[in-house]
Amino acid sequence: MAAPRTTPRKVFGRIPLPERNFVADALRAETVGGVLLLIAAVAALVWANTPARDSYASVSHFHLGPAALGLDLSVEHWAADGLLAVFFFVAGIELKRELVAGELRDPKAALLPVAAAVCGMAVPAAVYALTNVVGGGSLDGWAVPTATDIAFALAVLAVIGTSLPSALRAFLLTLAVVDDLLAILIIAVFFSDSISLPALGGAVAGLGVFWLLLRKGVRGWYVYVPLALVIWGLMYNSGIHATVAGVAMGLMLRCHPREGEEHSPGEHIEHLVRPLSAGLAVPLFALFSAGVSVSGGAIGHVFTRPETLGVVLGLVVGKAVGIFGGTWLTARFTRASLSEDLAWADVAAVATLAGIGFTVSLLIGELAFAGDTDLTDETKAAVLTGSLIATVLATVLLKIRNAKYRALYEAEERDEDHDGIPDIYEQDDPAYHLRMAEIYERKAAAHRRLAEVAGGASEQNDGPA
Numbered sequence: 175m176a177a178p179r180t181t182p183r184k185v186f187g188r189i190p191l192p193e194r195n196f197v198a199d200a201l202r203a204e205t206v207g208g209v210l211l212l213i214a215a216v217a218a219l220v221w222a223n224t225p226a227r228d229s230y231a232s233v234s235h236f237h238l239g240p241a242a243l244g245l246d247l248s249v250e251h252w253a254a255d256g257l258l259a260v261f262f263f264v265a266g267i268e269l270k271r272e273l274v275a276g277e278l279r280d281p282k283a284a285l286l287p288v289a290a291a292v293c294g295m296a297v298p299a300a301v302y303a304l305t306n307v308v309g310g311g312s313l314d315g316w317a318v319p320t321a322t323d324i325a326f327a328l329a330v331l332a333v334i335g336t337s338l339p340s341a342l343r344a345f346l347l348t349l350a351v352v353d354d355l356l357a358i359l360i361i362a363v364f365f366s367d368s369i370s371l372p373a374l375g376g377a378v379a380g381l382g383v384f385w386l387l388l389r390k391g392v393r394g395w396y397v398y399v400p401l402a403l404v405i406w407g408l409m410y411n412s413g414i415h416a417t418v419a420g421v422a423m424g425l426m427l428r429c430h431p432r433e434g435e436e437h438s439p440g441e442h443i444e445h446l447v448r449p450l451s452a453g454l455a456v457p458l459f460a461l462f463s464a465g466v467s468v469s470g471g472a473i474g475h476v477f478t479r480p481e482t483l484g485v486v487l488g489l490v491v492g493k494a495v496g497i498f499g500g501t502w503l504t505a506r507f508t509r510a511s512l513s514e515d516l517a518w519a520d521v522a523a524v525a526t527l528a529g530i531g532f533t534v535s536l537l538i539g540e541l542a543f544a545g546d547t548d549l550t551d552e553t554k555a556a557v558l559t560g561s562l563i564a565t566v567l568a569t570v571l572l573k574i575r576n577a578k579y580r581a582l583y584e585a586e587e588r589d590e591d592h593d594g595i596p597d598i599y600e601q602d603d604p605a606y607h608l609r610m611a612e613i614y615e616r617k618a619a620a621h622r623r624l625a626e627v628a629g630g631a632s633e634q635n636d637g638p639a
Contacts, residue, residue: 207452208329211532214457215464215558222465234462244411250462254537257455259406259420261533264451265354266424267444272351274430286504287345291352293500294528295320298492302484311480315542315553317364319488319560321357321534324350325456326561327527334569337579341513342524349497349528357534358421365541367413374412377419380405385426388439415541456533463536466554473559475552482556485539489529489560490567497525523571529564531557 221230239245239252247255272278278288298319306313324347331338338346384401402423410416429440437445476482501521505512512518539553572579 207448207456208325208327209332210453210457211323211325211460212329212333214460215532218461218463218465219468219558221461223468230465234465243407245407253459253462254540255410255416256406257459258533258537259417260447260451260455261420261459262354262358262417263420263424264444264448265351265358266421267427267429267440267447268351268424269355269421270425270427270440271429271444272348276348278348278352282508285508286501287348288352289504290345290497290500290525291349291356293503294322294349294493294497294525295353295356297496297499298488301492302488305484305487306480309480309483311484312543312549315481315485315539317357317360318535318539318542318553318557319485319492319531320360321531321538322350322353322493322528323530323532323534323561324353325452326532327530330527330530330565330568331572334572337576338524338572339515339579342516342520346524346528353528354534355421357538358418361415361538361541362418365538366415369413370411373408374414377405377408377412377414380408381419381422381426384423388426388428417537459533460536463540464532464554464558466551466558468555468558473555476556476559479552481543481549482552485535485553485556486560486563489531489535489557490526490563493529493531493564494522494526494567497528498522501525517575519571520575523568523575526564526571527568529568530561532561535561 218230221227234250235248237246237248239247269278278284299316302316302319303313305311306315327346327350380401384398384405387397387401402419405423406416406419409419424440427438427440427443429438431438431441476486498518498521502518512521535557536554539557540550543549543553
């Protein structure tokens with residue numbers, strides 16, 4: 175007896191309607207945050223390259239905070255260690271949601287974005303390492319070009335006005351979630367100072383209390399916000415990067431609604447905190463991290479020093495090759511086929527767009543070369559340069575296919591029966607076809623009546639005076 179034939183899985187096929195709606199809402203928020211991030215980055219560059227550059231350095235290096243608690247930090251460090259914890263808290267919630275209700279819930283569906291993200295981090299690291307082995311540079315910055323900045327990438331999409339199909343947007347979002355998780359693991363494992371066991375034990379105990387309160391259903395920001403600050407402070411003093419605390423707390427939130435709940439606690443809290451992250455935390459981090467000199471000499475060093483050249487090549491070449499290669503290999507060895515509406519050129523364009531590494535790349539650059547101010551600034555310039563080159567290349571590739579994207583987007587949005595559900599999601603529903611037949615019949619009847627009225631008027635005009 176012949177084995178039953180199975181329908182090949184489609185790569186970048188149509189995603190379920192609830193997931194599509196969630197992705198649309200999430201990307202809308204990310205796009206707004208990305209525009210603010212772009213504005214903050216430009217403001218930092220202008221501030222640091224005008225006669226007011228001294229005031230930029232003074233503000234960035236101004237210290238404040240309780241020294242007795244080990245928190246007498248500069249404004250720049252507060253932005254990197256404090257505000258970015260909010261960003262990673264939201265990233266933790268996004269990851270939890272993807273694991274319980276999104277693309278990462280199904281192992282088969284998760285394989286593609288996970289493989290693409292892993293290859294998209296491994297290949298840039300390899301490109302950086304190869305560049306520095308050949309050029310005799312430092313390998314300390316191998317992790318700098320591994321991260322993707324989804325907010326900045328979406329801001330680019332908003333600025334250039336392209337209309338990516340929802341499947342590609344969902345892939346980009348899920349890819350970025352996995353990318354954020356891997357980035358925080360890299361920071362925790364490779365860029366932690368000497369560990370203070372008492373502080374680490376206190377942070378773990380605080381996380382335990384946080385988890386217990388959530389499970390008991392305790393509510394009230396006045397309970398969780400002070401506890402979160404204590405956990406963050408202990409994690410910072412433990413020697414492990416403080417942003418790990420944000421991810422850990424985000425992962426603890428419940429992200430599936432129970433009976434009678436319209437939204438889960440995780441979704442509700444993410445809705446409240448995301449504006450703080452996208453509108454304040456990340457732009458302020460960019461403002462105090464992206465302010466580097468862009469003189470001709472500094473730009474020249476980006477392409478002549480192996481450390482900085484490795485960052486640029488990692489972002490521009492490594493990211494594109496890694497993500498495209500990981501996607502193609504996954505499709506090849508799982509016998510999945512690409513959606514008929516898309517081409518591999520579209521995957522290459524999205525992979526190139528993922529070469530925009532800004533927020534986390536700047537953070538890792540500061541950690542990797544913490545003892546060398548000049549190299550830290552040059553690495554930041556390399557991140558900005560690589561991200562700009564990736565932006566230009568992605569813009570060209572996406573614009574070539576933009577007419578196709580617009581047609582796909584319009585097809586996804588079409589709702590001729592005005593029931594709030596895009597028609598493309600109802601095409602296999604007999605009730606949908608019945609409704610559409612009724613709509614077309616009403617339109618045809620209206621046209622017939624108009625024709626009859628017009629015909630009658632014509633006969634009257636042609637009659638005897």
